[in-house]
Amino acid sequence: MNEKVTFTVDGKQLEGKQGQLLIEACEDSGIHIPRFCWHKRLDPVGMCRMCLVEIDTPRGKALVPSCTTQVSEELIVETESDTVKKAQEGVLEFLLINHPLDCPICDKAGECPLQDQTMAYGPGESRFIEEKRHFEKPIPVSDIVLLDRERCILCARCTRFSDEISGDPLIEFIQRGNKTQVNTFPDEPFKSYFSGNTVQICPVGALTATSYRFKARPWDLKKVSSTCNCCSLGCSVELNVSQNKMLRILGEDNEFTNQGWLSDKGRYNFEYLHSENRLLNIHSRENEDYQTINISDAIEKIKNKIKDLDNPDIKFIIGANSTNEEYFAINKFANSLNRNEFLSKDKSNVYFADDHIYNGYFSEEYTSATFEDLDNSDAIVVWAEDIKDNLPVLFLRIKKAVKNGVKLVVFGHTNTALESLADLYLGAEIVSNNFELKTSLSNIQELKDIIDSKKVTTIIGKSTPLQKKDSLDTLINHLQKVSDLKVFNCFSKANTFGAIQHIDQIKGLNEFCTEYENSNKNIVFTIGANPVNSSFFGSKIKNLLEDTDYVISLDIFKNETTELADLILPTTAFGEKEGTITNMEMRVMKQNKILPDPGSTLSEWEYLIMIAQSLGKDINYDSVNDLNSELASQFTMTEALPTFDNLNKPSNLFGILNQKEINLNIRDIDQDSSSLLMVKRLYGDSSTQINSPSISMLGSERFIELSEFTLDKYGIKSNVATLTQGSSSIFVNIKLNNLLPDNLVLAPINRRGFEKLDSTKDFDLKETKNMKDLSVN
Amino acid sequence: MSWETERLEKAKQIIEMYPQKRSALGPLLYLAQDKDGYISNESIVEISGLIGITEVQVQSVASFYSMYKQEPTGKYLLSVCKSISCEISNSSDVINSVKNFTGLSNNETDDENFFTYESVECIGACGGAPAIQINYETVEGLTPDKAVDLCKWLKEEEPEIVVADELQDKFGGVKSFDWAIADNNGATSPVPGFQTYDTSKEKK
Numbered sequence: 005m006n007e008k009v010t011f012t013v014d015g016k017q018l019e020g021k022q023g024q025l026l027i028e029a030c031e032d033s034g035i036h037i038p039r040f041c042w043h044k045r046l047d048p049v050g051m052c053r054m055c056l057v058e059i060d061t062p063r064g065k066a067l068v069p070s071c072t073t074q075v076s077e078e079l080i081v082e083t084e085s086d087t088v089k090k091a092q093e094g095v096l097e098f099l100l101i102n103h104p105l106d107c108p109i110c111d112k113a114g115e116c117p118l119q120d121q122t123m124a125y126g127p128g129e130s131r132f133i134e135e136k137r138h139f140e141k142p143i144p145v146s147d148i149v150l151l152d153r154e155r156c157i158l159c160a161r162c163t164r165f166s167d168e169i170s171g172d173p174l175i176e177f178i179q180r181g182n183k184t185q186v187n188t189f190p191d192e193p194f195k196s197y198f199s200g201n202t203v204q205i206c207p208v209g210a211l212t213a214t215s216y217r218f219k220a221r222p223w224d225l226k227k228v229s230s231t232c233n234c235c236s237l238g239c240s241v242e243l244n245v246s247q248n249k250m251l252r253i254l255g256e257d258n259e260f261t262n263q264g265w266l267s268d269k270g271r272y273n274f275e276y277l278h279s280e281n282r283l284l285n286i287h288s289r290e291n292e293d294y295q296t297i298n299i300s301d302a303i304e305k306i307k308n309k310i311k312d313l314d315n316p317d318i319k320f321i322i323g324a325n326s327t328n329e330e331y332f333a334i335n336k337f338a339n340s341l342n343r344n345e346f347l348s349k350d351k352s353n354v355y356f357a358d359d360h361i362y363n364g365y366f367s368e369e370y371t372s373a374t375f376e377d378l379d380n381s382d383a384i385v386v387w388a389e390d391i392k393d394n395l396p397v398l399f400l401r402i403k404k405a406v407k408n409g410v411k412l413v414v415f416g417h418t419n420t421a422l423e424s425l426a427d428l429y430l431g432a433e434i435v436s437n438n439f440e441l442k443t444s445l446s447n448i449q450e451l452k453d454i455i456d457s458k459k460v461t462t463i464i465g466k467s468t469p470l471q472k473k474d475s476l477d478t479l480i481n482h483l484q485k486v487s488d489l490k491v492f493n494c495f496s497k498a499n500t501f502g503a504i505q506h507i508d509q510i511k512g513l514n515e516f517c518t519e520y521e522n523s524n525k526n527i528v529f530t531i532g533a534n535p536v537n538s539s540f541f542g543s544k545i546k547n548l549l550e551d552t553d554y555v556i557s558l559d560i561f562k563n564e565t566t567e568l569a570d571l572i573l574p575t576t577a578f579g580e581k582e583g584t585i586t587n588m589e590m591r592v593m594k595q596n597k598i599l600p601d602p603g604s605t606l607s608e609w610e611y612l613i614m615i616a617q618s619l620g621k622d623i624n625y626d627s628v629n630d631l632n633s634e635l636a637s638q639f640t641m642t643e644a645l646p647t648f649d650n651l652n653k654p655s656n657l658f659g660i661l662n663q664k665e666i667n668l669n670i671r672d673i674d675q676d677s678s679s680l681l682m683v684k685r686l687y688g689d690s691s692t693q694i695n696s697p698s699i700s701m702l703g704s705e706r707f708i709e710l711s712e713f714t715l716d717k718y719g720i721k722s723n724v725a726t727l728t729q730g731s732s733s734i735f736v737n738i739k740l741n742n743l744l745p746d747n748l749v750l751a752p753i754n755r756r757g758f759e760k761l762d763s764t765k766d767f768d769l770k771e772t773k774n775m776k777d778l779s780v781n
Numbered sequence: 782m783s784w785e786t787e788r789l790e791k792a793k794q795i796i797e798m799y800p801q802k803r804s805a806l807g808p809l810l811y812l813a814q815d816k817d818g819y820i821s822n823e824s825i826v827e828i829s830g831l832i833g834i835t836e837v838q839v840q841s842v843a844s845f846y847s848m849y850k851q852e853p854t855g856k857y858l859l860s861v862c863k864s865i866s867c868e869i870s871n872s873s874d875v876i877n878s879v880k881n882f883t884g885l886s887n888n889e890t891d892d893e894n895f896f897t898y899e900s901v902e903c904i905g906a907c908g909g910a911p912a913i914q915i916n917y918e919t920v921e922g923l924t925p926d927k928a929v930d931l932c933k934w935l936k937e938e939e940p941e942i943v944v945a946d947e948l949q950d951k952f953g954g955v956k957s958f959d960w961a962i963a964d965n966n967g968a969t970s971p972v973p974g975f976q977t978y979d980t981s982k983e984k985k
Contacts, residue, residue: 173834176841189836190822 011079026070026081027055037083038092038121040099040207041159042071044257045264047168051160052099054121056091058082067091093127100130102137103208104154112209114222118157139185145175146194148214148272148698149203153185156210162186162202169265170198171403171425186210197396197686200271201264204254215272215698220246229256231585231593233325233498233578234270235395237261238587241270243579245598250274250579261375261587263404267396268699269686274578275696276561277599282695283560283574284603294572299604299614302571307618309527309554310341316526320354321516321545322507323533324497326608327583327595329631331499331506333609333623334531339508340621352509352669355516357533359469359540359673360389361500362512364493365480366666373461373490374589378405381490382458386422387415387479388465393686394496395588398463411454415479417750418467418683420709420743428454432745438678439471445482452486460487465494469540470678470763492588496684502586504666506635512670513541520548530557531608532575534691536564537759540673558608561691574605577692581607582628584635584646592646680763681750688754706757707737709750715740717747718769727751729767732760784827788812792831802832806842810849815970818894819850847901848917850971854897855890857935857943858971859883860914861928863900866907871925875911876900878925882932895936897971908957916968918945922954942967 007022013035020029025048027037040052050072057070060080067087082088100122107113139153160177163186167173174194178187188194194202203211225244232239232253239262244252253271257264276282286302287294297305310316318341322334338354366372378384378401392399399421406412406425414426416435423429428450436442445451462483464476483489495501504510511519513535520528528549536546542564549555549568557569560577582597601607609631616623625631629648636645687693687703694700708727715738718725723738734757744750749769751758761767784792792812796805809831813824820843829836843849850858861867861876885891885898906912909921913928920931931952935943944967949956968974 173838176835176837178837178841178844180845180847187837189825189840192836 009075009077009079011075011077011081013081014083020075022075024075026057026073026075026079029075030070030081030083035083037070038125039071040117040121040157041161043161043164043205045169046161046164046205048072049160049164051158053095054092054099054125056088056095058085058088089125092125096122096126097130097132099157100126101132101134102154103157104136106155109218110155110209111212111217112155112206116209117207137182142212143187144193145188145211146196146199147701148268149194149199150212150214150217151186152210152212153187155208156186157208158184158186159207161205161207162211165198165202165205166194166196168407169400169403170196170201172196172198175202197267197269197392198265198400200266200268201255204266204271213272213698215275215696216252219251220244225251226598228596228598229594230579230596230598231587232266232270233585233595234267234273235397235496236324236498236500236588237395237397238585238589238591238593239266239270239397240593241266243596243598245579248600250277250599260589260591261593262397263401265397265400267686268702269396269693272699273692273696275698276692276694277577277579277602279561279695281561281691282602283562283566283572284605285574286604287572289570299606302573303614303618305571306554306556306615310619313524313526313553317524318353318527318529319516319520319523321357321513321528321530321533321535322354322503323357323531324500324503325532325578326499326503327581327585327628328499328502328506328592328635329583329628330531330581330608331503332631332635333612333625335507336623337612337616337621340616340619340623352507352511352667354507354510355513356500356503356510357513357530357535357539358495358497358500359513360466360497361495361510361668362466362473362476362670362672363668364495364666365464365491366493366504366668369484370480370491371489372590373492374591375401377461377490378402378410379408380459381405381410381461383411383413383454383460383487385413385415385455385460385462385464385479385483386419387467387476388419388463388494389467389496390418390421390683390685391463391494392419392421394684395494396686398588402463413451413454416467417681417744417748420741423743429743431743435475435745437745437748439467440475441478445479446486455483455487458487459490461490461492463492463494465496468678468681468683468763469673470675472672495588499585501588501590502584504668505586505590509667509669511668513539513545514671514673515669517541517544517548525552527554527556528552530555530559530565530569532559534559534563534565536568537689538754540763542759558611560605561695563691573611574603575611576601576605576607580605582648584632584648584651592651594648594651675764678763679749679766680761681744681748682753682758682761682763683750684754685752688752689756689759690754703755705737706734706755707739707752709739709741709744710748711742711744711746712740713746714744714749718771720769720771722771724772726770726772727761727767728770729761729765734758734761735772783823784816788816789831792828796832803834805832806834806839810839810843811972813843814850815972818854818856818971819852848973852888853890853894854971855893855895856939857895858897858899858914858916859932860899860901860904860917862902862904862906862910862912862914864903864907866903867911870910872911874925875913875923875928878929879913879932882929896932906957909953909955915943915948916971917973918943918948918968920945920948920953921956923952924954927952927954942969944968 008019009022018033030037037055039055041049048071050069055070056067058065059068141152142150145151163176166175175188178185203213224246228243230241230243232241240256240258242254242256255264255266285296288297320338411427412425413428414422415430536542555569556571557566558573558575559566566572580599583595584592586592632648636647639645727734727736795808796802799805809828813820825836825839829839883896883898888899890897906919906921911923912921913923
């Protein structure tokens, strides 16, 4: 396929690859052929005929669509001949027969391929006086996407995306001829984690998203490239801002990571930035009430607290949404507070607020993987959290690799969404309800056939906080032994890898609870973390924080943890701060600032430096650039370092793999069995999502998944039930999932109502018979 | 309102005929049409479950082809050809007589759910023009009067099965050639009565 061919376009000799599509080969050589339906990441369909070009054939010149014609040796192509121009005019005239002239009120106007190409290639005047086609409009095809069928030019980009890329074809062409329209099946909305991509690739204003409709005109938007921090994949995004308000996030085509696509969470989780619930002032607790104080008073308070206590015990609970520069500052600050206790490296005082984090496979015996390796390996082996819900775009990359013939092996009970793609799904027969392997892996013949002496990329991580590391060790040792292995440590939360890189040693909340219990309980900093709500140890941490002398919370919203704080410092969020983040390939990527700091918010590092300086510590950074250049200088590679200057492009390979030693010290959670399998869903009750009106309702459904066997065991016949544990009971919808092993009930951990449940305790499930039962809740 | 056991059994037999389940979509849609006289949404859901594609993908195909009916049809679907060969053999008179007798306009079904009338493009019987189809069973060499007789006969007899050969003998004129398949057993619903779809019944 990589053989070069030479062909001629408009008299110019060009080079392309054998089998490459003409439109793509021309694009690569800088010749733009107009198109509507063709998209680099989708299969060609030849739907719109806009890309017609003239080629020489044995029977003379012929018009062919360049999106379905492959380049071949000595092909002669005309893209601007009179015939081609006439064809383009004709195609546009046909497309415009039914396209409404509502550009003045259309969100797409100004960035609309149909508008632009009509100006560039169109006939200039219309001969049609007939009535245009009419449909009811706009119709909601999902909670966040609206469809205007009159504007649709039937390019099939959205339907192909949902079929080929995301694999949930819930929109299709309905009817025929003049009545052809894109639509959903009645009562089957376009409920996809990736529906926003169809809005972005729509070449007209037919698909629009609720969050952006009628908010701005494209020419008023200020734009900057950045990196999404919704998961650890690091999708390249373009932030669109008007009048200091974030209005839209678009996916940027970064060959190495997201390839243009975004999950709906990454795309629409931004309205919280301007929520009226944002923390904008410093709050200090004075006699049970919070009072607003200014920054110098706040710093003074912290300084006095630390100075008053002799050799105070100070701990940090950090979240995953900080930038590398912020982690770097946290690390400096935390180390500077070490008086004598923390001098050795393994006496860390920084704890990471994600129960899924464990010691992982970072040592030199493991080769770390990049997303490209997924495409180039023979097989992918997954045993991790639910990929589709926690790393949605990685799901797309896996799907793409599988489509191209890479074999997929899935272990465990959490990745049931991958089952239909998997060549080998090792669920209940191989993996016990406690996530232990029941048989020796070398005994599984099908696995042998797929992985032995092959190139294997594994995505490995804890499927649930309760999974023991032993089982993962067994798998990775086996893979290491029989195959040529590359490893993805699967930690799904935002900048987990940045924290791992830049903090000398990270411990888990398990360690926090045991170590803190016996300490003086002086001061705790929580930085962008809400362990009270999101952790397995939530209630324990709540008690510990209540017993603490002084709790300082740095956050963007009030939450269950800030409620326990004595001092709340409001921080800047995504788009309001500049910095770098490290994705799960250890690729360092840039986050850019485009919004001003709201209210009296400051970045996390600014607070910490101010506190450090007030305490007379020798930590001096004037700007995030200072932090960045010192941080970058730690990298030992000889190529360009991941400084801001080197990271201007949407993608950057320079940052891959810091040679710095990675030091994670996290114990397994001491619990042998789980009765409820709690998994994180894409949409939930995070404060950012609840405060983004366009997507807040997406995480509201309460449901559990279980197999038919388990359902029968509880004698449930309807699809609603009441889940009771101790004194708390919640009403849930039932979803059948026969891939789950018997007696295991899967529940979302990040939904309202579920946070009270303890996955290790027994529960009861009762059928809910009528609406009366519901009102109890 | 899911499918009855017998129909599901037929569906399974059809699915087995194809290397990929989704390829059975066409014949399964005829099974659905045989059930209700049109492709109901319930049947779409049923088929989607049987062959593992989404409902809207089934609907996409079902709404594309005109022989898959999206609205309920009557017991007898009358399809009169309006294409060129029939037109020059005065099919418009046949069309008018059928329309007058039934009181229906194009694509309309009467209140009793007895007749559905449609005028259609070429039905492949140009040699015997003008032609009509009753539940896709073709009658050639029709006259306006014979067409009315045919409708009257259907109204009085209400046959469970319509068979092309029988109708041809009773109401047809010149037949182009003996084109019908040998084992044609007639149609019991607006579905072509081929064995493949297994919607035909044994001739009494």
